[in-house]
Amino acid sequence: MIPPEVVEGALGRRLGRPVAIRSRRPLSGGCIGVVERIDTDAGPFVLKSKAGAPVELFQAEAAGLEALASADSGLVVPRIVVPPDAVETAAGVMPFFVIDYLPHGERNSSFDERLGRALAALHRTRSDRYGFTCDTWCGATRQANAWTDSWITFYGANRLTPQIAAARAAGLLDASEARDLDAIVNRLDELLVEPSEGPALIHGDLWSGNVLVADGGRPAVLDPAAAYAHREVEFGMSSLFGGISSPAMAAYDEAWPLDPEWQERQPLYQLYHLLNHLNLFGRGYHDAVMQIARRYR
Numbered sequence: 001m002i003p004p005e006v007v008e009g010a011l012g013r014r015l016g017r018p019v020a021i022r023s024r025r026p027l028s029g030g031c032i033g034v035v036e037r038i039d040t041d042a043g044p045f046v047l048k049s050k051a052g053a054p055v056e057l058f059q060a061e062a063a064g065l066e067a068l069a070s071a072d073s074g075l076v077v078p079r080i081v082v083p084p085d086a087v088e089t090a091a092g093v094m095p096f097f098v099i100d101y102l103p104h105g106e107r108n109s110s111f112d113e114r115l116g117r118a119l120a121a122l123h124r125t126r127s128d129r130y131g132f133t134c135d136t137w138c139g140a141t142r143q144a145n146a147w148t149d150s151w152i153t154f155y156g157a158n159r160l161t162p163q164i165a166a167a168r169a170a171g172l173l174d175a176s177e178a179r180d181l182d183a184i185v186n187r188l189d190e191l192l193v194e195p196s197e198g199p200a201l202i203h204g205d206l207w208s209g210n211v212l213v214a215d216g217g218r219p220a221v222l223d224p225a226a227a228y229a230h231r232e233v234e235f236g237m238s239s240l241f242g243g244i245s246s247p248a249m250a251a252y253d254e255a256w257p258l259d260p261e262w263q264e265r266q267p268l269y270q271l272y273h274l275l276n277h278l279n280l281f282g283r284g285y286h287d288a289v290m291q292i293a294r295r296y297r
Contacts, residue, residue: 002049002087002096007038010082011098015042028209032057032140037101044103045081049096051089058084058097060136064204064226065099067133071125071201074118076220078102108217115211115219115244116251119234123256125201127228130154138205138225141276151199151230152192155272156185163275172278172286180293181275184268191268191296192230193259199228206234208242232262236269267292 004021011019024038024047033050048058062080069077082098131154132145144162148154164185168178184191203210204225214220238244244252252258271292278285 001034001089002047002094003089006087007047007082007096007098008040010085011040011042011045014082014098017042032137038098044101046078046099046101047096048099049094051091051094053095055084055086055095056135057137058095060134061223062097063132063134064136064224067125067201067226068122068203068221068224071122073121073125074114074219075122076102076214076218078220078222102212102220102222103215105213105215105217107213111213111217111219112245112247113251114217116248116253117255118219119206119244119248120252120255123200123202123231123234126197127199127201130199130228130230131158132227136204136225136227138273138276139280141280143204143225143227145227151194152188154229155192155233156188159272160185160188160275163272163279166279167275167289170279172283173289177290177293180297181271181289184271184293184296187296188268192265195230195232197231200231202227202229202231202234204229204234205237206243207237207240211243232258232265233269233272235262236266236271237273239266240270240273267295 008019008021019040019042022039022041024036027035027037033048033053036047038045038047050057062084065077065080068075078099080097080099084095084097086093086095129147129149130151131147135145136143144158146158164178164181167173203221204227205223210222212220212222235244271289274285274289278289
């Protein structure tokens with residue numbers, strides 16, 4: 001745990017006034033670290049920390065939050081209050097940073113439409129290449145984001161191939177299974193398409209746990225694994241673990257229609273997240289991974 005005086009000092013320097021913590025309590029969502037609500041005499045904030053992690057973990061999250069906020073899409077994005085830093089504790093070096101606490105609002109009848117349209121607006125934020133300004137993390141998995149001219153090359157080299165190799169090295173895939181998955185990577189030119197609209201800014205880890213209702217019923221997002229990518233890939237995670245309802249998808253498609261065949265490619269984008277879950281959480285995801293492998297074998 002980050003000592004309170006460290007957090008108070010960091011907040012005080014950023015806010016230009018002394019800050020005292022009144023209480024702190026854990027929040028859900030700390031699967032790769034500790035997430036706490038800290039109530040202070042300057043208001044509530046969220047403190048994120050992880051013992052032994054590289055400070056780049058939170059620097060990447062901060063870069064993603066800043067990119068999403070700069071898109072001005074209509075999505076509520078937490079403001080970075082204290083940029084990522086690290087402190088020596090009894091548990092070792094511990095990186096941390098502080099963001100605004102977003103009060104929860106009431107979901108209203110316009111929420112899904114606002115979410116869908118805001119995502120479409122986010123995806124209109126463009127780059128001339130695929131990748132990001134830094135590597136990012138999806139859960140506890142580091143994602144390489146070297147700038148690449150081809151989406152298909154980027155997805156194969158920076159998403160699927162590292163996951164397949166990690167699962168094979170951990171004994172979660174046998175040699176034959178890994179070969180079947182490698183064969184899919186080798187056929188991505190046949191199975192995927194280069195987006196005609198070019199690279200789009202995506203959240204990158206969009207599921208129900210990272211979408212919430214902010215005050216006024218506004219859609220908010222947390223914990224990005226941002227990248228400039230094919231916008232179709234955004235829905236691989238949400239189609240597995242929720243977060244974007246059918247009405248929200250309808251609003252998205254009305255704001256910016258997807259290719260008529262986009263859903264045919266979704267299993268290939270689900271594959272990355274299923275492999276990631278296989279590597280992070282174990283063999284419970286093995287059958288789902290291999291079901292997709294058999295589909296494209």
